[in-house]
Amino acid sequence: MKLSLATRIFLGYAVVLATFGAVSLFSVAELHRNRLEIRLVSQGYLQLSQDAAALESFHTNQEKDTERLLEEGSVETRRALIRLARLYFPSLMTERLQAAKTRAGEVRTMAPTGEVHFVQDLESRLGELSNRYQSYGRAAEAVFTVLSNEKPTAEEVARATSELRQQESSIGRDIRFLRAALSNRIRERVDGAEDRERRTGLAIITLSVLAIGVGLGATAWSARTLRPVRTLIEGVSRIGRGDYSAQLGVRGDDEVAVLAREFDAMARSLQAREAQLKAQAEALMRAEQLAAVGRISAQVAHEVRNPLSSIGLNVELMQDAFERATFESPVDAREARELLAAVTREVDRLTEVTEQYLRMARPPQPSLEPTDVTEVLASVLDFSREELERAHVEVVRELAEAPPQALADEGQLRQVFLNLLRNAREAMPDGGRLTIATRVHERQVEVAIQDTGRGMSEAVRSRIFEPFFTTKEDGTGLGLAVCQQILKAHGGSLGCQSEPGQGTTFSVRLPRA
Template structure:
C-alpha cells in the first residue's frame, strides 16, 4: 500500500509524539508517586513521629519528677501534675495513625505496619492489665482508690483514678498515701513510655522505609526514564531519517527544474507513489512537452531562416539572371548574324576555323542561358497547380523519356510500383521536374553503370516514392549539406538541383530524406500526403 506524503508526515509526527508522550506520562506517574510519598511523610508520618517523640520526652520528664520523694518535690508536683494526661496523647496518636491509613494510598505492608502500631497503642490505652496488677490483698492507698472506683476497668480509667487520688492527697498534704500512689504512677508512666518509645521507633523505621522506597523508586524512575528517553530519541532519529528519505526526491526534482531553466529538459526518476511522485510525473510530462516544443521551435526557426535565405538567393538570382539574360540574347543573335555573314563570304573553305570558334562561343552562350533558366526556375517557383495525378504513371513516363540516357550510362532500371496506389493531388509538371533531378543525380553517381530502383507504396496516409542507386554514395558530412543552395560535389552545375527538389516537395506539404553509405549507394525517400 502506497501512503501519501501527508500520511507519512502525520505518522512520523504521531510516532514522535507517542514516544515522548509515553515518556512524559511515565514521568508524571512516577512524580505523582513521589509526591504521594512526600505528602505521606510530610502530613502523616512526620507529625506522628514528632507527636510520639514529644510524648516520650514528656513521659520521661514526669517519670523523673515522680522519682522525687521529698516534701518539696511532692509540693511541686501538686501544682502541675493534674495537667498531664498521657493516655489522651496516646489516643491522639491513634487518631493520627487512623487518619494516615484512611487518607493516603498505602500498600499492604505499610498498611499492616500501621495497623500493628495502632493496635498496640489501643491495647495500651483500653487494656485492663493495669487494674489486675494493682489490685492486691494488701490494704494500701492504691487498693483503696481502685476499690472505691469499680468503674475504672481499662488502663486509661485506672490511671485517671490514681492521678486524681494522687493530686487530692497532695492537696490534703497526706504525703504518705501520696507516695504509695506515686510509685504506681511512676510504674504506669514508665510502662507507657516504653510502649510509646517502641511506637516512636516504629514510626521512624516506617519513615526510613518510605525514604528507601522513594530512593529505589527514584532510581528506577531515572533508569526507566533514561531508557524510554533514549528509545524516544531513537524513534525521533528514525523518523528524521525516514522523512529525509521521503523528501530526498525533492532534491532531484529541484535539479531537474534548474536544468529545465537552463534549457536542458530531462526526465526525473522519482517513483514514490505519493504527491512527490505525482509532481515528478507532471514535471516529466511538462519537460517532455517543452522539449518537443523547443525542437519544434528550432525546426521552425531553421525553416524560417532557410526560407529567408532562399528568398534572398532567389531575389538575387532573379536580378543577376535579368542582368545577364538580355546581353546573352543580344550576343547570341549577333553570333548567328555573324555566322551567316561568314558563310556568305566563305568561298574556298578558309573560314572553317572562324566558324569553329563561333560555334564554341554559341555553345557557351547556350550553357549560360541554361544556367540562367535554372536560376529563374528557382527564383520564380510558381505556386503548384494541383490536379489528381497517378504517381505510377508519372514515373513510367519519366523512365521511358530518359531510357536513352539509362542505356548510354549502362544503368538497369528496376521498378516496384503499388498497383493499388490511389491518385494524388499534385502539380504534375513540378513533381516531374523534381523526380527528373533525382534521376539525373543517380545517373551521374553511377559513372560505371549500375542499378536504379524505383518504388512506390502507400504509408500512413501518404504516398512514398523511393529512388535508390548503386553509385559511390556520400558521407555523413556531405549528406547534411546536399539540400543547401549552391552546394555541389560536381565540377559542373549550379548546386540548385536538390534545393529545387526540396522546395517542390515542401510546396506539396511533403518531406524528403536521404539515406546513403559510401560505396553502397544512395536512397531518396519522398513522402507526399494524400490529403
Template sequence: MNRRSAAPPRKTIATRVLASFAVTVIAFAMTVGWSVVAQRRAAQDNEELARGYLPAALGLGQLRASQGTLAALVEGSPDERNPEAMRYVLETLARVRHQTFVDTRESLRQGLATVGSPSSRELAAALTLELTAIEDELEGDKEHFEALLTALGEGDKNAVNRILVEAGPLEHRAARRLRDVAERIRTSMDRISEDAQRREQRAIYALIALAVLTLGVGVLVSIHTRRLLAPLARVTERAQAVAHGDLTPQTVVPTNDEIGDLAMAFERMVGAVASAQAQALSNERLAAIGKMAAHVTHEIRNPLSSIGLNIELLEEELGAGESRSLLQAIAREVQRLEHLSEEYLRLARLPSPRMEAEDIAGAVHEVVNFSRAEMDRADCKVRVDIADKLPPALFDESQIRQALLNLLRNAREAMPRGGDIDVIVRAEGMSVVVRVNDRGGGIPDEIRPRVFDPFFSTKGEGTGLGLAITRQIVVAHGGSVTAEPREGGGTSFRVALPIAPARASEPRGGRPALPPARQAISK
C-alpha cells in the first residue's frame, strides 16, 4: 500500500483575516504598552522627586538657614546689654535646628528611601548617617552657649572672646557639611531630571516609530486582506459572465482556501453546465435529424424497392450489351441509397439499451473475429490486449458490438494502406475502458471535437453517422466516448462503460465467456 504524505493543514480565509487582525492588534498593543511604560516611568520619576527629594531638600534648606543664623550669631558680636534675650534666641535656634535635623532624617528614611530608586535609597542612607554625625558633632555647642551666656552676664570680655574663638569654627564646619549634603541632594535631583528628560525624548521617538510601524502594519494588512478577497470578486465577475451566456471554463489558479475551492467548484460547474447544454443540443439535433430521417426514409424506401424490382425485370428482358451495363450501374446506386436509408433508420430508431452484466472481453473477441475478413482485405492487423480478471460491465450486447464495430471500421478507414490496430481493455476506477488505437494520419485539434457530430466526416465517402451512432449508444449506456491523439501518431478512441454492481455481476446463461487472451492478432 502506498503511503500518501499528509496534506498540509489548510489555512482558511477566516484564519488568515484573523491572523492579519491579530498582527494589527499586536502592533497597536506594542505602541500602547510602550506608552504606558513611558508614562509609568515618568510618574515614578515625578513621585521620587516630589515625595523623596523635595521634602529632604526643603528640610536641608531650613536646617542650613538655622545653622547659618547660629553661625552668624556666634561669629558676630553678642549683645552684652541683654544677655537674656541672647539666651532666648540661641535656645530657640538650637531647638529649631534639632527638630529640623529630626524632620530631615525622617524625610530621607520615610520618603526617599521608600519611593526612590536603588541609587537614591543608597544616597538616603548615606545622608541620614551624615546628618546624624553632624548633629552629634554639634552637641558640644550647648556648653559653649552656656559658657558664652555666663561670660556675658559677668561682663568678662576675655572669656567671651575665647568662647567665640572656640565655638565659631565648629558652627562653620557644620554649616559647610550641611552645604555639602544639600549639594549632593541637588546633584542627584539634577541627574534624575536629566535622565527623565532623555527618557521622555526617547519615548517620544519610540512612540513616533511605533505609530509609523502600526500604520504600516495596518496598510499591509489591508493590502493582504484585499488580496485574499480578490478571488471572490473574480468569482462574482465569472458568475455575471456565466449569467450572460459565457459557458467557456476558465483556468483557475489554485489557492489553499475556501475561495479557491469555490472558484474551482464554480468552473467545474460551468464545465458541467456547458457539457450538459452541448449534450442537450446534440440530443435535440439528433432527435430532429432522426425524425427527418425516418420521414424521408419512409417516403423513399417504397419507390426504391419498386425501382430495384423494375431494374431486375429490365435486366432479364435485355440481353447483354451496353444497356445492361447501365442498368447494373443504376442498380448499384439504388442499393447505395437503400443502405443510406438503413443508416438513417438506425439513427432514428435506435432502441433503449437492455442493460445486463456482461463479459466485455467476450464481446470484444466476437467483434474482432466478425471483422477479420474485412480487416484482411484492408491489410490490417488487429492486436487485442485484455487485462485478466476484468469485472463484468453493464451493457446491451448487440448495441455495444455495433459501437465497437463502428470504431474498428473507422480505424480501418483511417489507414488506407493498412497497418496495426490495437484494442486494449482495462479496468479503470468504476469503469471498464476499451481503447481502439489506429496509426493513421490523426485528427487535427480544431476538428477533433466535431468527429461525433452527425454527417461530419473527414473522408470523401461515407454518411458521417458511424461515430454519431457510437456516441449515442455509449451515452445511452451511461458511459463516455472520446477521441484522443495517440502518442506516435494516429488516434485513440476511448470507450468507458460502467462496472456492473455485485448483485448483477453473474453472467447471463446464453453465451459462454471467452477466456481473456492477453495478446491476439487477427490477420
C-alpha cells in the first residue's frame, strides 16, 4: 500500500505514541500479575501450608496418645482414653481434611494455568490421606478392641499395633511430604516473583529508552523522507537533456519515490526498446540463416540419398559376385570382402545421417491413434535385446498394471524409444542397469528410461536438445532434437534429469487416449 508523505510522517509519530502506550500497558499488566501472584501465595499456598502443619501436629499428638495408651497399665484408664479417642479423633481429622480439600479447590479456581496441575496434585494427595485415615481408623479400632480387654496378651497387642504403627509412619511421611511440597512451592513462587520484579523493572527502563529512540528515529526518518526531492529535481533535469542513462535510484513508497521510479522506468524502457530492436534484428538474421541451412541440408540430403541407394545396391551385387568369384589366395578374398563390408557400413551410416537431416528439415505429421505404450515398449525391447545383451545391460521393467493408452503415432513413438534406448546403452560402455517404468497420470502417460551410466553435467544437459550438438565422436546431434520435435507434435514433452556419475533419466510424456 502506497502512503503519502503526510500519512507516513503522521504514522511515524503515531508509532512513538503507541510505543509509550505499550510501555504503560506492560507496566500495568506486570503489576496485575504480581498482585495475582501475591494473592496466590498469601491466600492460597500459605493457608494450605498452615492446614498441612495442623494436620501434622494433630497426627503427631495422635501418635503420642497411642503410645500413652499402650503404656497405660490401668484398664479403666485405657478404656477412658479409648472412649475419648473414638469420640474426638475421627470427627476432628475428617473436619481438618475436608477444610484442607475445600481450600485447595478454592486455590485451584484462582490459580493460573501453570499452577493448576500442582494444585490438582495437592487435592489428590489430600484425597489419598482421607482414604489412608479411614484405613488407619480401622487399624486403631482393632487396637482399641484388644486394649479394652482386662489382660490382653503381648502377642495380641503386638499383632494389632504392628499395622497401626506402619500406617502412622506412612501417614506422617505423606503429611511431611505435602508440607515440604507446599513450602518449596511458596519459596519458588516468591523467588520467581522477586526475579520477575527485577526483570520487569529492567524491561520498563529498556522499553522507555526504546520509546525515546523510536521518537528520535521518527524525527530523523521524516527528514530523510523529504531529502530525495532535490535528487529528483537534478535527475529530471538530466533526463530532460536527453541523458537516458541517468538513474535517480530513489527508494521508498512515497510520492517522490514513485515519481522517481517512473522516470527511471521511462529511461530504462527507451534503452530496452533499442536493445530489443537490435536483438530482434539479430534473431531474424539467425532464423534466416537456420532456414537457409535447413533448405540446403534437405537439398543435399535429397541429392545424396539417391546415389547412396545406388551405391548400396551395387555393393550388394558386388558381394553376391564375390561369393561366386575366385581369388589367387584366401587372403585376397578376405581383404576384398572386408573392403566391401566397410563400404556397406559407411553407406548405411550415411543413409541414416541423411534420413535424420530430412526428418529434421521436413518432420512428418503424426497420425495420432490410441496406442498401447507397454506393447510398443515391449516390441522395441525385443528388437534391441541382442544389442543390449552384448553390451551387458540388464533391463528392469517397472510397468503399470493397467496398460496405459496414449494418443500417439506408433511408428514415430517406436523411433523415439529406440533412440533413447540406444543412447542409454552407449552411456553404459561397461554395462549397467536400464530401468523402464510407466506411470499413468490424470491426463498424461509417462515413460521413464533410467540408466546407470556416466551422467551429464548441467552445462551438457542444458544443450542436449539443441540441433547439431553432440558429445559423441560420430554423432550428428540430431537424435534428441528429432525426438523432442516428434513429442511436441504429439502434444507431449521430453525431459531429462542427470548428474555426473549418477546416471540419466529421460521422461517421455504423452497425452492419454
